[in-house]
Amino acid sequence: MHGVKRVQYSQAALEAKKQRDHDKLKAYLALSDDVIARKKSHDMSNEAFELTTRLLRMNPEFYTVWNYRRDMFIESLFPQRSPSEVNELLSDDLSLTFELLKQHPKVYGIWNHRRWCLEHIPDGPSPDDVNGYRNSTWNKELFVVEKMLDADARNFHAWNYRRYILATMPFPPPPKSELAYTTRKIEANFSNFSAWHQRSKVLTTLWETGELDRVKSIEEEFELVRNAMYTDPDDQSVWIYHAWLIGNGNYAARLQFEITSIQELLDEQPDSKWDKKALVDSCLELLAKLRDIDPPRRRRYDEIAEGIRSGNEMQ
Amino acid sequence: MTSSSQLLIPLHVRYIQSLGEDDLTYHLTAHLRMNAVYWGLTALCIMDHKDALSKDETIEYVMSCWVDEAGAFGPHPDHDPHLLPTLSAIQILVIHDALDRIDVPRVTKFILSLQQPSGVFAGDQFGEIDTRFLYSAVNALSLLDQLHQLDVEKTVSYIKQCKNFDGGFGAVIGAESHAAQVWVCTAALAILDRLDVIDQDTLAWWLAERQLPNGGLNGRPQKLEDVCYSFWVLSSLSVLRKVSWIDADKLTSFILSAQDTENGGIADRPGDLPDVFHTIFGVAGLSLLGYPGLVDIDPVYCMPANLIESKGLRKGWEALPRKAS
Numbered sequence: 065m066h067g068v069k070r071v072q073y074s075q076a077a078l079e080a081k082k083q084r085d086h087d088k089l090k091a092y093l094a095l096s097d098d099v100i101a102r103k104k105s106h107d108m109s110n111e112a113f114e115l116t117t118r119l120l121r122m123n124p125e126f127y128t129v130w131n132y133r134r135d136m137f138i139e140s141l142f143p144q145r146s147p148s149e150v151n152e153l154l155s156d157d158l159s160l161t162f163e164l165l166k167q168h169p170k171v172y173g174i175w176n177h178r179r180w181c182l183e184h185i186p187d188g189p190s191p192d193d194v195n196g197y198r199n200s201t202w203n204k205e206l207f208v209v210e211k212m213l214d215a216d217a218r219n220f221h222a223w224n225y226r227r228y229i230l231a232t233m234p235f236p237p238p239p240k241s242e243l244a245y246t247t248r249k250i251e252a253n254f255s256n257f258s259a260w261h262q263r264s265k266v267l268t269t270l271w272e273t274g275e276l277d278r279v280k281s282i283e284e285e286f287e288l289v290r291n292a293m294y295t296d297p298d299d300q301s302v303w304i305y306h307a308w309l310i311g312n313g314n315y316a317a318r319l320q321f322e323i324t325s326i327q328e329l330l331d332e333q334p335d336s337k338w339d340k341k342a343l344v345d346s347c348l349e350l351l352a353k354l355r356d357i358d359p360p361r362r363r364r365y366d367e368i369a370e371g372i373r374s375g376n377e378m379q
Numbered sequence: 380m381t382s383s384s385q386l387l388i389p390l391h392v393r394y395i396q397s398l399g400e401d402d403l404t405y406h407l408t409a410h411l412r413m414n415a416v417y418w419g420l421t422a423l424c425i426m427d428h429k430d431a432l433s434k435d436e437t438i439e440y441v442m443s444c445w446v447d448e449a450g451a452f453g454p455h456p457d458h459d460p461h462l463l464p465t466l467s468a469i470q471i472l473v474i475h476d477a478l479d480r481i482d483v484p485r486v487t488k489f490i491l492s493l494q495q496p497s498g499v500f501a502g503d504q505f506g507e508i509d510t511r512f513l514y515s516a517v518n519a520l521s522l523l524d525q526l527h528q529l530d531v532e533k534t535v536s537y538i539k540q541c542k543n544f545d546g547g548f549g550a551v552i553g554a555e556s557h558a559a560q561v562w563v564c565t566a567a568l569a570i571l572d573r574l575d576v577i578d579q580d581t582l583a584w585w586l587a588e589r590q591l592p593n594g595g596l597n598g599r600p601q602k603l604e605d606v607c608y609s610f611w612v613l614s615s616l617s618v619l620r621k622v623s624w625i626d627a628d629k630l631t632s633f634i635l636s637a638q639d640t641e642n643g644g645i646a647d648r649p650g651d652l653p654d655v656f657h658t659i660f661g662v663a664g665l666s667l668l669g670y671p672g673l674v675d676i677d678p679v680y681c682m683p684a685n686l687i688e689s690k691g692l693r694k695g696w697e698a699l700p701r702k703a704s
Contacts, residue, residue, distance in 0.1 A: 066605065070651060070652050125407070180505065220554065261543060261544070261545075304544075304588075364584065
């Protein structure tokens, strides 16, 4: 369990809490025993289905009951029903899971059940429009996942689900529009590492397909990163993204330029022309400073400095 | 209130022994029960109190969760079989030297049947995929001595595709790096002798940056510290031989401050309610940090190190040396 504070109860409050929990437990166990007994006897009735709804509202992490519910859909609720009715049933479960996600945004079982519903949307509404039901559902899903990310921009379940929706949509929006989505999320909050991560994936795709010129694109990314750095120099996300950009560009020239920019930020030394040794000296100086301002990671800085020194001696 | 600058072993042993007394949370987490038994047992082993829970009762519990139609284990009697409780069941039986209770060919068949064409594993026939399941499959097969049946290339190629711009790994291809997923991918690669897949300096840096000013570790940038990351992050660093890249004293103090000094157990952070999940990972973290009086833990398997070594499964990881006192 995460984030549940220990509370000191008075004797009276403790007794009252114990009684409430005892009553809740009795009710829960009665329902749970009933559902499991029905599952074992292969009860596929509407009554059993309603009981799984009640139980899942109490405990959406009970994956065995989601399994039972899905079996009931396949074995008894879907057969003999028209595509429109099946679509309706699945819509209802999508609504149920959305309701549960608002209270339990990180429960794997709920997100899984959504995917299962999506995968079982029937062809329709007509032979000329076999993807109609799917299109309409998928469009709604994009809206649902945006709502979830507005509530918690770091919810990785929601980001993973977003990527799944985009990858499986009958008519997906172009990658550039996803790039714009990451720009919006980043500009709303520069410390949104999840958005920077998504951006790294979308850009890689756009570079690989040639839709964006890599060199020009990286220049623009450095601009974006610079804005973020000046807004919040302590933000980790930006520096990690920055390190990745460095690795992707023309290393020596960029590194030179970047060290100059960083020096400006630290207000350490005036601009000057760099030769290779000056670059090494500057690195060692920066590492010594890092040791002072970031003591927990001093062993790492020592190792890097050692590497630079021994590399330099070998020249 | 006793001091929390020490690990209160007898208190935590009693805490683990008392788990299961009738409370709502206990019953609401029946879907995790097999995992919880493995967490409790492993914590006892690391605290050198393996016999604090009855071996026979534990084995009987494990076997009561066997689902014969599937050739696998569920987390609790009458719950559906799944890869996660199947791994925990195997781990418990290995710790109790009772692997002979398992139908190895049938369990192997169940595990292998869950591998997808992409190389990742599903958790059950409903198809959820996650690198956690990939790790569970690799770990289980290796404990059952059935790793030779695995398509290693296919498995490794999926992990490769999960590698992110920061050197880390996520739950699926495209997913953000998260310390727990980093651990499962790193440990799986260690078992398969494919650590070459990892950008080790980059990943070790990302892992080192999980340490916060309060000494605790988080799981991703800008998230809160949490004791369980003492294991996920630290064990990954052990495999990469870079445990020295975090401040051991500060982390030790943080873990100790998250103990419940009245009722026992360790919580996710100071002042919160303890649970057996954070208890094992806090104790495991302390063991990797060389805390005196604890037993060595293998960071790849999260099981007693000498046991893994005796099975010939030890890989090239490094923890901090055990302090005398």
